[in-house]
Amino acid sequence: MTKLIAEIKKRNSFLVTAHIDPDGDSIGSQLAMASLLREMGKRVLVVNEQRPPRKYRFLAHADEIVTRIPDGFTYETAVILDAASLKRLGRVSEYVQGKFIINIDHHPTNLRFGDINWVVPRASSTSELVFRLVRRIGVKLGGERASHLYTGVLTDTGGFKFPNTTPDALRMASVLVKEGADPSYIATQVYLSKSIDELFLLSRLLATVEVHGGVATMQLTRGMMKDTKLNTEGFSDHVLQLRGIGMGVLFKELDGKVKVSLRSRGEIDVSELAKIFGGGGHESAAACLVAGRLSEVKRKVLTQAKKLYGRDYLGE
The missing domain is CATH 3.90.1640.10 (inorganic pyrophosphatase (n-terminal core))
Incomplete structure (x- = not known):
């Protein structure tokens, strides 16, 4: 210093x-x-x-x-x-x-x-x-x-x-x-200062929750974000509220790419998964930007997660 x-x-x-x-x-x-x-x-x-x-x-x-x-x-x-x-x-x-x-x-x-x-x-x-x-x-x-x-x-x-x-x-x-x-x-x-539009968007996002063993995913499509400039910071934390979940993943669809936000309770290091796709971050919070369609990117990320953390952890 x-x-x-x-x-x-x-x-x-x-x-x-x-x-x-x-x-x-x-x-x-x-x-x-x-x-x-x-x-x-x-x-x-x-x-x-x-x-x-x-x-x-x-x-x-x-x-x-x-x-x-x-x-x-x-x-x-x-x-x-x-x-x-x-x-x-x-x-x-x-x-x-x-x-x-x-x-x-x-x-x-x-x-x-x-x-x-x-x-x-x-x-x-x-x-x-x-x-x-x-x-x-x-x-x-x-x-x-x-x-x-x-x-x-x-x-x-x-x-x-x-x-x-x-x-x-x-x-x-x-x-x-x-x-x-x-x-x-x-x-x-x-x-505690969300707008009604932010709450409505969050409700649509929560409707996309899927559970894969110890991992919960959500996805935010371009259609859901259409005509809005709402900030979605913090949305990726919501799936960690589920009991028994060790990692949460938010897939946010962009133009030709998908932003992948990773969160964990500290049991696993999600920055290791982010690094595989050129991203980074911390043990409990990381992110990466992956080229491709949302469904394709989601499949790739979950496949790599199974290899990294074990099939037993993520389930089949």
């Missing part, structure tokens, strides 16, 4: 970005990082391929996240958060070419693509790493930054129920609450 801080201090202009399909950790860590850099007197722009999902727009300065670099903004350094590879940035990867890259992440599959790589797989979230950075630099957390970082650790631990809910994560959450983060308000915004 010493080298990282030295590089930050000597640089003046920063682009801060994170992975496509932004979630609570990527958004929370970005906003906190940008706030820290500005307090240090730096020029900062926060750019993502997509705007934040509606449920995260309650966060201070979330409306300042843009999808394109405005004319006249120049920068020498790119801070990339919560992304295991440059490919995970989408078209924003074009903006970091030729720049000095600071790579801060907690994914074990991170490719160490930066000029400086601070990758800590045992950390609960990238927000935990930004929290450590803020503390080391000695800047006061304050209520806004505390809320950003609390949102990150809350969502990446699944509401403090995933295996990455470590003692460090809980101690961090305690500090953030003392600094002004409101856990009840944040949880309400993140988990």
